[in-house]
Amino acid sequence: MFRPLLALLRRDLTLALRRPQDALTVVGFFVVVVALFPLGIGPDPEFLRSLAPGVLWVAALLAVMLSLERLFSDDYRDGTLEQMLLVPEPLGLLVLTKIFAHWLITGLPLVLISPLLAVQLNLRPEEILILMAALLLGTPILSLIGAIGAALTLGLRGGGVLIALLILPLYAPPLILGAGAVDAVMHGASAQAHLSLLGAMMVFALFATPWATAAAVRIMLD
Amino acid sequence: MFRPLLALLRRDLTLALRRPQDALTVVGFFVVVVALFPLGIGPDPEFLRSLAPGVLWVAALLAVMLSLERLFSDDYRDGTLEQMLLVPEPLGLLVLTKIFAHWLITGLPLVLISPLLAVQLNLRPEEILILMAALLLGTPILSLIGAIGAALTLGLRGGGVLIALLILPLYAPPLILGAGAVDAVMHGASAQAHLSLLGAMMVFALFATPWATAAAVRIMLD
Amino acid sequence: MMEFLAMGGYAPYVWGSYLVMAGLLVVEMLQLRFRRRSLMDWIRRMARLRVQEENQ
Amino acid sequence: MADREFRAVALAAERGDRRLFDDIDFTLSPGQLLQVSGRNGCGKTSLLRILSGLSRPVAGQVYWGDEPIQSVDGGTGSCLGYLGHQNALKEDLTAEENILIAGGLGGGRPDREDVLAMLASLGLAGYEDLPVRYLSQGQKRRVALARLLLQPRPLLILDEPYAALDVQVIEVLRSAIEAHLARKGMIVITTHQAVDIDGDCHNLRLG
Amino acid sequence: MADREFRAVALAAERGDRRLFDDIDFTLSPGQLLQVSGRNGCGKTSLLRILSGLSRPVAGQVYWGDEPIQSVDGGTGSCLGYLGHQNALKEDLTAEENILIAGGLGGGRPDREDVLAMLASLGLAGYEDLPVRYLSQGQKRRVALARLLLQPRPLLILDEPYAALDVQVIEVLRSAIEAHLARKGMIVITTHQAVDIDGDCHNLRLG
Amino acid sequence: MSERGIQWFRFTAPANFYDLAGRLIPWFAALTIALFGVGLYMGLVVAPSDYQQGDSYRIIYIHVPTAWMGMFLYVLMAIYAAIGLIWRIKIAEIMAKSIAPTGALFTFLALWTGALWGRPTWGVFWVWDARLTSMLLLLFLYLGYMALHAAIDDRQRASNASAVLAMVGVVNVPIIYFSVHWWNTLHQGASITVTEAPTMAMIMFVTLMIMVLATWVYSIAVVLARARVELLERERTARWVQERLEGERR
């Protein structure tokens, strides 16, 4: 039962290790976008600090979104995805495994690098902790939701930009909750509520989206 | 001399017309990214207003950057780019023509839609005028510089994110000047200096970057 | 009449809303009609082509 | 090897506005080969994808024994192997890794020695541990074939397997096909190249 | 048609760390055909790309008459046409548009009638005004061939032109090649399929 | 597709639907003209101006109907899309696709009229209020749906794929709405919200309802007309299309 899933997970991680620059560019993009903001907005520290949660979250969201284009497209282009439909295993589980691998490669590094950027934007230690917690809960949601968009744009020209249009509206809730969590601590409130909502949303996404994604993959390969 | 260039321009525009959604999704992306910011940062009108130039410019920059991935990649994938190397015409001019077509399809619509978004972020009419002027001068620069990155990442896996990393640092000057122009009017100063610098930069990019891009294309196709 | 058109000083807003709405609805209908026409023409042409092929 | 028949009943396919084919019926028994032939664009690829359950016909149904192909016990992939126009290889992995992982994904636990032997028999000795990216068009095709031949499936569906192969390898492939038929396997194949195969061969002309 | 010779002098190519070939010399005079043959992965594609100036050899030089191929008067493309593994077609344009635009890009002003006639002779009558996307693998290859044959270049470089083509079209292509040779054109070709060509044919074995 | 499936709705057979829609459209069109005529006359001429907002309040007569229609059509579209996807009913797929442009148009009009109303009442065209923001996101959902449909060439695949998107979207609409609402009330900032008109006068209410009805009838007419065109486009090779064309001029 689980042998194929493990094989898939191992394969995706091996591939990522063979090409570490892929994962690194996602992190790089995140860092660069955050760094652009002071350029566009001005260097005032207090101002930047009040912006920090929003900017960090928007940047993380864009980084995840961009990396999503490749979630299935490599497998699609070289025909591996087709072969995967023939694997005697529910497609939903295969998809979930791929999403998990993708999150390990892109989402987790974002969470780990975020404190550095947060410091640059003058966040305080306790705020940084909440930021990381929120990202830890939020980035899987982003990957899970985004996978639907990635599957729906398989093989379409201009996929990257189209994905963005399809899923960015769906990203509003995690964005609001995630940025809101940090904002709440910045204003002395508790982030409890935000974080539990985020967690609930993650569980929901975990159960619901893989099937939608699997359906989308099947449709696009029909 | 100019027949091949005209043929190329006509071809690219025809292709864009056959698939209007490609151009529209770029605009859509721009709009959606701008709309995300208030979600991450909060709805306070005064606050948003002071952010507006930076946010609009960063969003425009990201939109142009994403659309750049397709500048050469379609031609590369189906082998047309290879054939273009065999055309009896300086490659630099061909590249410039392609960039011009690309700007008409993606950059210009961004300029045209920007007033709507500016209104949502509470900019005033005279500020909006300067914003449009700055974008009109700035988006060609973004396309010209971005073309180098697009050429350098031809055929690489994960091109989209890699492009971002390569060219975002180069985007800093137009970003600073462009956002600065609007900021200046917002603070009652004149945007003259910013705009003339932007103009100078555009002329410079117009003459310098096509050759760099052409060289990059040749190298990547070797 | 002028008074009606002035809408108590809110003319741009009120008429801006109503006229844009009217305009867009009309555009929608025209576009639909245009699409229908060109589709019909196309189908007829294809039918003619088929008849011509069969006769050969 | 196989103990059931593979049947197509009244298949029809459409692409865009055109009906590609209509009312295709056949029954393939163990040990038989079906060659699908026809001009470019007559719908061979479309038919093979339908037969392997990857796309749905507009009408008709494909059966493996008595089960519709989409709902075979243990998944469609347990009864058939499919080789399409594309090779389904990961360019960053070596030939050996590609095959081992594909085996694992299929639920098996392939043996390293077998893999190396198969690669050698296809003339890829010495290339096993190069990333597939460095292989030429024909060499990639060979790796894909090796993968397919190592998964013991009763039915093989091959879309232009000879494409890009040189003469020696075509010979190897031909004897592999004959061995598969002798073992009571079944094969559906398309090709524009004339390769004679010894066995119970049938022909289906499209278009 | 051609009035110069096409010469390769001491060519060598490397891929990765491997030297693919060394010291390749040949001279092709008007009316001659050179068939490059060899097993999969011996470097045929690499050689053809070097001959057409698309990539640079590690050593040696390719000459068109007395000029190195990269610096031919009027551009490399004025003396040769290249057909690679890929078809270089825009999927959103029709076959006709694709060919007309490629002609315009080459600096010519191709005639619509000629294009339609050529497409018809390759068996694509009725498909001229369909976006290329809707064509099958073999039909696309035919469009690419039509484009090549309509650009009157003295030297044609063809990398597996028969791939994916059905038997009838191979026949058409064969006679087009013979006509080109008869007109004093030159051809460099690779293929794994055996197609006999009447004319002054030479062979170059790699590997 | 293989098993043609459920045929109990007589009009699911394409030809019947085509004919039925063709017969219904003129009636709805006539009704639309009548209702809009009456509604506009009452709204712009008969109804008195508001004691607080003056004449600017008259925007309500198109703002509220378009906003309702925009939201409602999305749900309807998702329902049709789901039916089309699950039971493979062609007409449902076509209806879903035909609703989208009209829904997007009404959503846009709600935004547009709201913005033009906001200027005189709030002093700005736009605030990031919960209701406005979720309306904006709804517009994006519509646009994404249409863009996806347009980006896929194969008709069957396009309608299946966008059906998945519509269903995912409709599950998310309430989530989006609540999170946006919460976001807005958590931050201090904009305290202006869409104000309820103070106990509407009877005449205003009646006028509003007439306008709501008018947009309804209009939507039905336009969607049916578009569905007919879509149907023709899909079935253009079918025999019944040829038969219909012999008879029809236009």
Ligand code: HEM
């Ligand atoms: C771009 C700006 C606006 C948008 C997107 C917008 C959106 C909406 C939506 C979606 C509804 C229907 C929601 C519901 O019934 O619960 C609605 C109703 C309404 N809007 Fe707006 N609105 C905007 C601006 C305004 C302004 C400026 C006013 C007046 C000051 C206004 C007054 C109303 C009223 C009175 C209703 C009906 C009340 C009700 O049924 O609950 N809106 N609007």
Ligand SMILES: Nc1ncnc2c1ncn2[C@@H]1O[C@H](COP(=O)(O)OP(=O)(O)OP(=O)(O)O)[C@@H](O)[C@H]1O
């Ligand atoms: N997405 C599509 N829309 C419309 N028509 C299509 C589409 N895809 C393929 N076709 C048409 O379907 C026909 C069959 O295509 P298919 O790929 O099955 O042909 P084939 O028999 O495999 O040809 P070849 O020998 O060239 O590989 C072609 O004529 C092609 O024009």
Ligand SMILES: Nc1ncnc2c1ncn2[C@@H]1O[C@H](COP(=O)(O)OP(=O)(O)OP(=O)(O)O)[C@@H](O)[C@H]1O
């Ligand atoms: N980027 C690369 N890096 C390293 N080696 C490469 C690279 N590309 C190709 N090769 C190697 O170069 C050799 C020649 O490749 P080429 O594509 O020229 O072969 P070919 O003769 O055209 O083969 P085929 O008949 O299969 O098309 C192959 O053995 C391949 O392994």
Ligand SMILES: [Mg+2]
């Ligand atoms: Mg085929």
Ligand SMILES: [Mg+2]
């Ligand atoms: Mg080759």
